[in-house]
Amino acid sequence: MKIALLGGTFNPLHIGHCMLADTVVRExxxxxxxxxxxxxxxxxMLNTSVTPEERLEMIRVFCDSAADGGKRIFEPxxxxxxxxxxxxxxxxxxxxxxxxKLDEKPAFIMGQEVAAQFNKWRSPEKIxxxxxxxxxxxxxxxxxxxxxxxxxxxxxxxxxxxSDQSLLDNFPYKYMLLENPIFPVSSTEIRTRIAxxxxxxYLVPESIFRYICENRLYGFQK
Numbered sequence: 001m002k003i004a005l006l007g008g009t010f011n012p013l014h015i016g017h018c019m020l021a022d023t024v025v026r027e028x029x030x031x032x033x034x035x036x037x038x039x040x041x042x043x044x045m046l047n048t049s050v051t052p053e054e055r056l057e058m059i060r061v062f063c064d065s066a067a068d069g070g071k072r073i074f075e076p077x078x079x080x081x082x083x084x085x086x087x088x089x090x091x092x093x094x095x096x097x098x099x100x101k102l103d104e105k106p107a108f109i110m111g112q113e114v115a116a117q118f119n120k121w122r123s124p125e126k127i128x129x130x131x132x133x134x135x136x137x138x139x140x141x142x143x144x145x146x147x148x149x150x151x152x153x154x155x156x157x158x159x160x161x162x163s164d165q166s167l168l169d170n171f172p173y174k175y176m177l178l179e180n181p182i183f184p185v186s187s188t189e190i191r192t193r194i195a196x197x198x199x200x201x202y203l204v205p206e207s208i209f210r211y212i213c214e215n216r217l218y219g220f221q222k
Contacts, residue, residue, distance in 0.1 A: 002029065004107035004134065005077070005096065007036040007089060010055050011048055012212065013062060014190055014204050016183035020136050023180045024109060025073045028134070033109075034077040034096070035059045038087040042122070048191065050217050052081045058208050065207035090123040093130040106131050111138040115168055115175070124173070133175035135168070137182055195219040 004024050010017065013035065021033040037055045059076040066074050079095050080087040089108065096106055108131040110118070115135045118124050127133075185203050193200040195218055201209050212220055 001100070001102070002031045002104065003096075003100070003102065004028075004030045004033045004109055005036055005092070005131070006033055006109045007038060007080075007087075007092065009041055009044075009046060009187070010035065010037045010059055011046065011050060011187045012055070012058050012190060012204055012208055012217070014183075014185055014187060014208075015202075016185050018062070018066075018205055019183060020109065020178075020180050021074060023178060024107070024134065028107075028176075028178070030107065032073055032075055034075050035063070036077045036080055036092060039081045039084055040086045042086050042088060043117070043120075048218070054215070054217065056081055058211050061207045061211050062205050065205065088122045090121075090127050090130070093127060097130060107134050108132070109134045109136060109178075111136050112168060113138050115171060118171070118173075128173040133173055134178050135171075135175050136178045136180050191218050197221065 004021075006017065006021055006024075008017070017035070021035070024030050024033055037052065037059060039052050056076060056078055063072065063074040063076055066072075077092075077096070079099075080092055083091070083095075093106065093108065096102075108127065110133070112135060115133075121127065190200050190203050192198075193203070194212065204212070212218065213222075
């Protein structure tokens with residue numbers, strides 16, 4: 001089985017994440033994409049009251065709803081939440097390679113803004129050895145919505161999201177740049193929209209929209 005991993009806080013998972021995963025399957029020939037929600041990200045402090053378990057459950061309901069005639073191309077992978085502590089990609093890749101007995105390297109998908117700070121990660125050279133790197137095009141845009149007070153806060157020496165993407169010019173590891181559609185939407189914008197009573201329904205999969213509404217996440221009010 002040819003698999004790719006897409007990690008992140010998924011707070012919440014949105015249509016940009018889904019389209020990115022689908023592009024990897026349909027256009028690069030991967031059998032399945034594993035969504036791997038972080039427990040504690042090493043590069044930012046989360047601005048949310050939503051629990052890791054709720055973020056994982058949103059991924060589960062989406063993956064179930066996306067199954068086409070019983071064929072599953074998306075799966076939740078809970079290893080980082082089950083492991084607890086700070087989530088490091090190298091540990092996750094080691095786990096996936098050992099657990100799934102893969103015949104070939106998995107792929108690891110990351111956005112341009114993440115790749116620009118890849119040198120700050122734990123053991124980036126080992127990650128590049130364990131996985132084929134796929135870098136997705138990203139573009140920052142909150143569609144005119146003020147997200148002040150809803151942003152995650154960078155920790156350590158990490159910069160804000162979408163820092164200096166020109167650093168990719170000197171990215172030292174072999175990678176494939178994915179020609180994915182760019183959706184100008186972010187989880188931060190969605191959290192802001194929900195908390196301030198703005199429209200957000202079509203920025204997330206329908207299954208996640210229902211989950212957020214039913215469980216009153218992110219300050220949702222009917």
